[in-house]
Amino acid sequence: MGEPGGYGACGDDRAYGDGRTAAQQVDAQVDHLLTELVRDTGAHIGAVYLLVREDEVLRMVAVTGVSRHVADPWSRVALAAPVPVAEAVREGRRVWVASHTELAQRFPRTALALPYHVALSVVPLTSGTTRWGAMLQIWPGTHAPELSRREARAINDARHRISRLLRRAADDGHPVRPTELRTVSPPPIRNEQPGAELTERFPEGTCALDLEGRITFLNSKAAALLGRGRHDLLGARPWEALPWLNDPVYENSYLAALFSRLPTPFVALRPPDHWLAFTLYPDTTGISVRITPTEPPGQDGQDREPFLTPPVTAQARPGALFHLLHLSTALTEAVGVKDVAEAVTNQIMPVINVQGLALLTADEGRIQVVASRGFPPGVAKSFDGLPLTAESASLRAIATGAPAFYANNEELRRTYPGIDLYREMAAFAYLPLFASGRTIGCCVLGYDQPHPFSPQERAGLTSLGGVMAQALERARLFDTENQVARGLQAALLPHDLPRVPGLEVAARYLPATRGMDIGGDFYDLIRLDDTSAAAVIGDVQGHNVNAAALMGQVRTAVHTHASAGAPPDEVLARTNRLLIDLSSSLFTSCLYAHLDLRHHRARIATAGHLPPVLRHPDGRTEILDVPNGLLLGIEPEAGYRTADVPLPAGAVLALYTDGLVEVPGTDLDAAIGELADRLAEADPQPLDALARTLVRCAGQTRQSSRGGDDIALLLLKVARLDRLRGRARPIGPLT
Known part of the structure; x- marks a missing residue:
């Protein structure tokens, strides 16, 4: 009846009259139901999965029609995985896939791992709201597009009977647990056979x-x-x-x-x-x-019957199609549309040995060329902006969702007589890109030699098209969200800084390189009157849209309290209380400097931010020792102290966020010291050029370390005031 193991009823080793335990009785009944179902429906493979709730995993516990060795790659399935077995259990309904083309469209990763012409059915094993697992059947790809009534009845009957077995075992206090995968009725090995x-x-x-x-x-x-x-x-x-x-x-x-x-x-x-x-x-x-x-491929000069000895082409060379699994990983790792295009052209083209590749998407009724390599330049130009109503092989693939393969140029020209763009190519494959329930584009493959596509290769390429489609759809969504997020972040930062007599200002902002990881770094310059201003820099914890939104609120709060005349310590204290009232889970570092340009001094308060660096007029640099308070948003009654710092004419005050100095694996104090050294060693240059130099150095450092955080830099240079208008706003007694 099969190998020992399979199901085990916990804690029940009672022997029955035939010597079998309760667990073995359940094994036998499930084996019988599974093999009977496979026989009655004409399926050639059947399997039963059990749900391991604590691990959120489905485990195959019985299989017929293939060996354990063959079934093993599919024996453990995560409940969250985008595969038919998991979807049937998650959604509590039958999943029916009539062909490999449909499998590639709906479950491209499964199709890539199973590039065979099959039809499959998966039904959940349930009792009321309790999910026990799933039952899988596989037929040849020649199966009818739909299950017959007899097949559907047989499947439902077996499903309910197995579910009742599992429910009864659980009600008896002996729930069935998955153990070893068991193969049902394997054929014996015979050294000699009749005939x-x-x-x-x-x-x-x-x-x-x-x-x-x-x-x-x-x-x-x-x-x-x-x-x-x-x-x-x-x-x-x-x-x-x-x-x-x-x-x-x-x-x-x-x-x-x-x-x-x-x-x-x-x-x-x-x-x-x-x-x-x-x-x-x-x-x-x-x-x-x-x-x-047989003769070496391509040297006998005779046409061969397709089911006897097809020629070995470059695509069918040993191991070539197995690289597609690796390539699907590369596509999974691609982030934006540009990354997908690079992965397709740089990694996929060499492996499947095509000489031309074009990646087309359908957008607002027209074609857009995402990537094109190997085809003459006129091909991409002719496609870009082409209406979807035009007549071409690629547009037909988009309209029908069906792949098309042309073993030679003559086949393509017979179907589309007017086409004259592919003179340099001899064979073509048109792979529809199907994602989110619709065809979003087409991948065109071109070969410089006639290319007979075997059924296996067609299945593999169709599956690859499905993986490309999902990667491209995900990348387009990412690019859209990223554009919106970057726009939000840019809108929250100042577009122009105010002009303040006696003060030269340069600001730089460099976003992180981690895709959607937008940060909450911010800076601002607030003109208080003709001879005083406030400089602010800060960093909201986290890298997401919430951090960027909170950054905008912090910047607005600081601006409001500064304009109302609050001293530095009070500006931070009031902003801190606002963050507490907002109940934000994100903390914020912030440094606030009140600049008195008439008396050449600054009063500075900081909430957990990195210390400013001051370059004196003679070129010496100093890391300012400013009393550090708690980050904003932690303690409602947190207090902040201030430090008074001289700002002689010609001095440069550098305010920055950690992205400018922080490198993984290095000491932060040492990194700040290196910034001070770079500031001291910088050649005399305009302030804007100095800011550009400092940011460029930081960008090179983080690129070599493969790290990356937002960088915000605000440089303030004090000039001589030969003539001042207005009066400086008082900021309290000096200490």
């Missing part, structure tokens, strides 16, 4: 593989063609016993036959110069293999 004498008379080699991929029979001609003795091959997997078949692409041909239940051909070279053609014929018990000598 062996018959196969010995055939002129070609024949062998048989079981569901584990092991050789259970081969005739003498097959052993001779493979170059090994029969006793060395029986019980072994071909790709393990024969080094020249030890490549994933050959094992994948076996898997393709196993999953699709369709004849699957490939050719391989047995060193030094023996080319062999293999054709795999699968059924529910295993695979029969036909082996014949």
